[in-house]
Amino acid sequence: MSTNVWDILDASFVAGAQGAAHLPPEYGLEVAFAGRSNVGKSSLMNALMSRRNLVRTSSTPGCTRQISFFSARARDGAELCMVDLPGYGYAKRSKGERDAWAELIEHYLLHRASLRAVVVLVDARRGVEEEEAQLLEFLKTREEPRPATLLVATKLDKLPKSQRRAALDRFGSGKxxxxxxxxxxxxxxxxxxxxxxxxxxxxxRR
Ligand SMILES: Nc1nc2c(ncn2[C@@H]2O[C@H](COP(=O)(O)OP(=O)(O)OP(=O)(O)O)[C@@H](O)[C@H]2O)c(=O)[nH]1
Ligand SMILES: [Mg+2]
Known part of the structure; x- marks a missing residue:
């Protein structure tokens, strides 16, 4: 196996926040993982951190009930804070309709200064739908400096190899x-x- 500078040497849970008052202090660089429930956010984070079960995954949608912060350190010393967001709808709603949850996530996405990138996950079999389009639009409402957005299609293994390329090309958001x-x-x-x-x-890669 080749050695990559991004091989993860250490990965650990830092904090969980169920309200804005519980967000850990900002330090370093943060990358958040967003997408609807069950899309594979926690699984991708585990794969990126080379840990099987650091981030709790579940076949029951909506399992992640807080914003969870993890710290990962790579072979070359680079450190990144990875943030697991609960899946939810990003539609513009009235204050009354929006639950405490949505408020917490929106607050985090709009105001966290250390947030450098948001990975938006979409099931490879579905493509970008209303909810993801709304999230991408929502992120554009943030003032500069705006985090980068990265679109990731998950569960590629659920598609036959011959259909994968075409499915990715069809995603269609221009990104x-x-x-x-x-x-x-x-x-x-x-x-x-x-x-x-x-x-x-x-x-x-070295
Ligand atoms: N086949 C396949 N299944 C996957 C993949 N990634 C995740 N899953 C499965 O999909 C289910 C949901 O995965 P999670 O990673 O918990 O999804 P999540 O987006 O964190 O879900 P919430 O925390 O509920 O928002 C689990 O049963 C995973 O095993 C993948 O790449 N391929
Ligand atoms: Mg999860």
Whole structure:
């Protein structure tokens, strides 16, 4: 196996926040993982951190009930804070309709200064739908400096190999899409490379 500077040497849970008052202090670079419930956010984070069960995953949608912060340190010393967001709808709603949850996530996405990138996950079999389009639009409402957005198609293994390329090309938002499978450990290095690029962390394959 080749040695990558982004091989993860340490990964650990830092904090969980169920309200804005519980967000951990800002330090370093943060990357958040967003997308509807069950899309594979926690699984992708585990794959990126080379840990099987650091981030809790579940076949029951809506399992992640807080914003969870993890710290990962790579072989070259680069550190990144990875943030697991609960899945939810990003539609513009009245204050009354919006629950405490949505408020917490929106607050985090709009105001967290250390947030450098938001990885938006979409099931490879579905493509970008209303909810993801709304999230991408919502992120554009943030004042500069705005976090980069990265579109990732998950569960690529659920599609026959012959259909994968076409499915990614069909995503259609005009943004580049990275395809991954947490199960087959497919596309994980490419996500790392993109994360390092958008966060400004140097590091190429040695
Ligand atoms: N086949 C396949 N299944 C996957 C993949 N990634 C995740 N899953 C499965 O999809 C289910 C949901 O995965 P999670 O990673 O918990 O999804 P999540 O987006 O964190 O879900 P919430 O925390 O509920 O928002 C689990 O049963 C995973 O095993 C993948 O790449 N391929
Ligand atoms: Mg989760």
């Amino acid at each position: 580049r899409v990275l395809g991954v499978s947490a199960v087959e450990h497919e596309g994980i290095d490419e996500v790392w490379r993109a994360l390092r690029r958008v966060t400004g962390l140097a590091g190429e």
